[in-house]
Amino acid sequence: MTPQRAIYLDHNATAPVLPDVAAAVAGALELGGNPSSVHRFGRASRQAVDRARAAVAALVGVPGTWVVFTSGGTEANNLALTGVAAGRVLVSAIEHDSVLRAAPDAVRVAVDRNGVVDLAALDASLAQHGGDRALVSLMLANNETGVIQPVAEAAAIAHRRGALLHCDAVQAAGRIAIDMGALGADLLTLSAHKLGGPTGAGALAVRDGVQVTAMLRGGGQESWRRAGTENVAGIVGFGVAAEAAQQGLARMADIAALRDEIERGIRDIAPQAPIYGSAARRIANTTCVGMPGVKGETQVMAFDLAGIAVSAGAACSSGKVAPSAVLGAMGAGASAAAEAIRVSLGRGNTAEEAKRFVAEWKTLYDRTRRLKAA
Amino acid sequence: MVANGTTAAEKLNGDNRPKLPIYLDYQATTPCDPRVVEAMLPYFTEKFGNPHSRNHVYGWEAEDAVETARKQVASIIGADEKEVIFTSGATESNNLALKGVARFYKDKKNHLVTVATEHKCVLDSMRHLEEEGFKVTYLPVRKDGLLDLELLKGAITDKTVLVSVMAANNEIGVVQPLAEIGEICRARGVFFHTDAAQAVGKIPIDVKKMKIDLLSISGHKIYGPKGIGALYVGRKPRVRLQALITGGGQERGMRSGTLPTPLCVGLGAACAVAEKEMGAEAERLRMLRDRFYRQIKERLPDVYLNGDLEHRLPGNLNLSFAYVEGEGLMMGIKDLCVSSGSACTSASLEPSYVLRALGVEEDLAHTSLRIGFGRFTTEQDVDYAVEHIVSAVKRLRELSPLWEMAQEGIDIKSIQWTGH
Amino acid sequence: MAYSEKLLEHYENPRNVGSLDKNAQDVGTGLVGAPACGDVMKLQIRVNEQGVIEDAKFKTFGCGSAIASSSLATEWIKGKTLDEAEQIKNTQIAQQLALPPVKIHCSVLAEDAIKAAVADYRAKHARKDETAPQAAQ
Numbered sequence: 001m002t003p004q005r006a007i008y009l010d011h012n013a014t015a016p017v018l019p020d021v022a023a024a025v026a027g028a029l030e031l032g033g034n035p036s037s038v039h040r041f042g043r044a045s046r047q048a049v050d051r052a053r054a055a056v057a058a059l060v061g062v063p064g065t066w067v068v069f070t071s072g073g074t075e076a077n078n079l080a081l082t083g084v085a086a087g088r089v090l091v092s093a094i095e096h097d098s099v100l101r102a103a104p105d106a107v108r109v110a111v112d113r114n115g116v117v118d119l120a121a122l123d124a125s126l127a128q129h130g131g132d133r134a135l136v137s138l139m140l141a142n143n144e145t146g147v148i149q150p151v152a153e154a155a156a157i158a159h160r161r162g163a164l165l166h167c168d169a170v171q172a173a174g175r176i177a178i179d180m181g182a183l184g185a186d187l188l189t190l191s192a193h194k195l196g197g198p199t200g201a202g203a204l205a206v207r208d209g210v211q212v213t214a215m216l217r218g219g220g221q222e223s224w225r226r227a228g229t230e231n232v233a234g235i236v237g238f239g240v241a242a243e244a245a246q247q248g249l250a251r252m253a254d255i256a257a258l259r260d261e262i263e264r265g266i267r268d269i270a271p272q273a274p275i276y277g278s279a280a281r282r283i284a285n286t287t288c289v290g291m292p293g294v295k296g297e298t299q300v301m302a303f304d305l306a307g308i309a310v311s312a313g314a315a316c317s318s319g320k321v322a323p324s325a326v327l328g329a330m331g332a333g334a335s336a337a338a339e340a341i342r343v344s345l346g347r348g349n350t351a352e353e354a355k356r357f358v359a360e361w362k363t364l365y366d367r368t369r370r371l372k373a374a
Numbered sequence: 375m376v377a378n379g380t381t382a383a384e385k386l387n388g389d390n391r392p393k394l395p396i397y398l399d400y401q402a403t404t405p406c407d408p409r410v411v412e413a414m415l416p417y418f419t420e421k422f423g424n425p426h427s428r429n430h431v432y433g434w435e436a437e438d439a440v441e442t443a444r445k446q447v448a449s450i451i452g453a454d455e456k457e458v459i460f461t462s463g464a465t466e467s468n469n470l471a472l473k474g475v476a477r478f479y480k481d482k483k484n485h486l487v488t489v490a491t492e493h494k495c496v497l498d499s500m501r502h503l504e505e506e507g508f509k510v511t512y513l514p515v516r517k518d519g520l521l522d523l524e525l526l527k528g529a530i531t532d533k534t535v536l537v538s539v540m541a542a543n544n545e546i547g548v549v550q551p552l553a554e555i556g557e558i559c560r561a562r563g564v565f566f567h568t569d570a571a572q573a574v575g576k577i578p579i580d581v582k583k584m585k586i587d588l589l590s591i592s593g594h595k596i597y598g599p600k601g602i603g604a605l606y607v608g609r610k611p612r613v614r615l616q617a618l619i620t621g622g623g624q625e626r627g628m629r630s631g632t633l634p635t636p637l638c639v640g641l642g643a644a645c646a647v648a649e650k651e652m653g654a655e656a657e658r659l660r661m662l663r664d665r666f667y668r669q670i671k672e673r674l675p676d677v678y679l680n681g682d683l684e685h686r687l688p689g690n691l692n693l694s695f696a697y698v699e700g701e702g703l704m705m706g707i708k709d710l711c712v713s714s715g716s717a718c719t720s721a722s723l724e725p726s727y728v729l730r731a732l733g734v735e736e737d738l739a740h741t742s743l744r745i746g747f748g749r750f751t752t753e754q755d756v757d758y759a760v761e762h763i764v765s766a767v768k769r770l771r772e773l774s775p776l777w778e779m780a781q782e783g784i785d786i787k788s789i790q791w792t793g794h
Numbered sequence: 795m796a797y798s799e800k801l802l803e804h805y806e807n808p809r810n811v812g813s814l815d816k817n818a819q820d821v822g823t824g825l826v827g828a829p830a831c832g833d834v835m836k837l838q839i840r841v842n843e844q845g846v847i848e849d850a851k852f853k854t855f856g857c858g859s860a861i862a863s864s865s866l867a868t869e870w871i872k873g874k875t876l877d878e879a880e881q882i883k884n885t886q887i888a889q890q891l892a893l894p895p896v897k898i899h900c901s902v903l904a905e906d907a908i909k910a911a912v913a914d915y916r917a918k919h920a921r922k923d924e925t926a927p928q929a930a931q
Binding site (some may be wrong): 006008010013014017018021022024025029030031036037038039041070071072074075078096097098099101171191198199200201215216217218219231232235237297301309310311 | 406415463466621623
């Protein structure tokens, strides 16, 4: 049974597929050929993949030859961190698990109270651990708080210290303009389903001359950097989504207005409610906000009953709700961190929906306070 | 499948003339079955949730769909759904099975056994493991493509952690004796992995009866989508492995990354259709294949079948058309989509290592074509294909200096070739 | 791989397919390549007393590019002197047929086949000339 459509405010977990993308994917599913086959069915699939490659490359301002398609952001991050022959790996403390787990021995660089990586600490850490060809991994925007990291500055520091820089741009892509050259990133991760494309497709953009050893071995696909028959339909959808994302950047101001509306509404209700990273530059669609005295999990359930989908912590944790390591790294206490939820907006959200969210937030907050008072 | 605006499915309802081009490359990939596409489409649009979002209805809906798909995949191989994890495809499944098991048990055992005719991704994973210090035995095959079980028995040592033998070969379609191999491995306490990308949905497989511990599945080889596969990881005896892709800890920690709900649904639907129709489909394909092979043999001399005919996928033929180079032949039959060598390597001009492993001479290996019949192949397609191949082979033999020599009774092997 | 119109045209309608009597004094035969490598070209020339190639024939075992390269080669050498024929470069053949990079070796083979046929013809005549050394050079 199809559940009743709710208000979806969990775009950082996954974004609904755009109608154009769905149509392109449906069309591509009919493209039967294996892109490695030389006959016309194969060539048609190869062309579709190559067109998408150009579109994805254009989203981050690089040549198509830099793009390695993967099964998603997680694989791309794993490929970057395990595929580059680096001496030492340094990561920020707020990276996604797919970075942290892929480099379990990495040096973790602290972030400040606003959730921004400490560049002086990075520099010092590189000076101490750098040595021969270190690899720094720093995300462009955090998945929980939306805080934008100073990647270009970090890349300059890394390069000065002879290190390479990998940037997980999964949450930033389609929300802010990305120029991989201007960022100075040597490797950059993208995911299709965070920007309106289908799940199951992602990419690692690799600067010319940076050697990446394949994690999946077999056929010579993706210039020997990623074996396996290409997910043609997924890649085609990724390409269409990348084009749409580029065009959609202009509408980010509207989404920022909605987000600001929500934050203003919450501050009016509860001035002491923490909004994490609000002092820093953030992507427009994300707010991470604590409701004093109410566990995040409780909030998520209450919102769900009210027909609003939000999340506590990251969705990837497979149901295990652990206190957010990101908020912890920003200096939030365990109990405060446990009271935070993430609201992430997308193209489809309306001012009406934002108002309803704030109203539900107030209802829940007032009810809890009444219960406590009683 | 669309080429020149024609879908393969439409052909079934069309008139007697086959729609061109004719797709006869079902071992490279299969078109997505329209029923599979139909099952998937809602999950691209209104049901778009992340299956790992456990706290709202979008997530639950996606999770339900993924779990139904997991059951469908488990069912076709006789497994429990808890034993199935989703991957991005058979290449990843094979990489994960081999590297994952080898690395997990590396303190106790350091030896793996495989076969020379395995898919490239198995062989390349093995080479990767050799670079890491593991020992690997590559067993030869007999002339018919089958593994000699005595050789296998002899290759297993106390240090052997895993034996990997593919269920059905991608080039020659030869089906290995899985149950016997499973028996040997179980008796010696060695894990048995099989790359069943070509076999699942084509021939019956039962992981319990065949004593298979790990099994790789591909979506796009069974009329499902590309970009999805599965790995069966047995629980009795329990197989443990080290993840290749780490992160969110999805798939019980064995494979991180957001599950692509529509693709999982597609794989599940493809398995469900295949399980239901496999018996009738296999019979139909065997009939088509035999019809093709019989006509070719009647009308052309010097055509050789590579690999055993009996122990073979119903939809596969691999033929050497002596004295005619395979790629040149493919150009002459451009309304037929077939392959010379395997798709993954057809950009390189090396003769097939699989055929070489069978002892097929290099000159004959260069004359081979893989012809794959599948769900949307019709009798008309087969007859048309025969006509075209026969006339192209005859024409190219008239052009072939080797054919001329053979007719003059000159032994090609007696000539000092220059090579280049 | 996309092939040029010219290449496909030569493949579909190869020129000068056939064989000349390899034992004839005025015939030179070049047989290059190897079955194990996937290409064999046999290219033959009939040369008149003025040293001009009057006729050329070929047979090729190989891919479409190899067939087209040898077909084109026979077309080009007809009417040329031996010295002129030897000047033909593989790059000219590759360019004319717009061979993709992985197929350049086919044009190399065609150039080799021309050279081998010319050499065979010259060898035959050198042997004949040994009995009349004054005619050498």
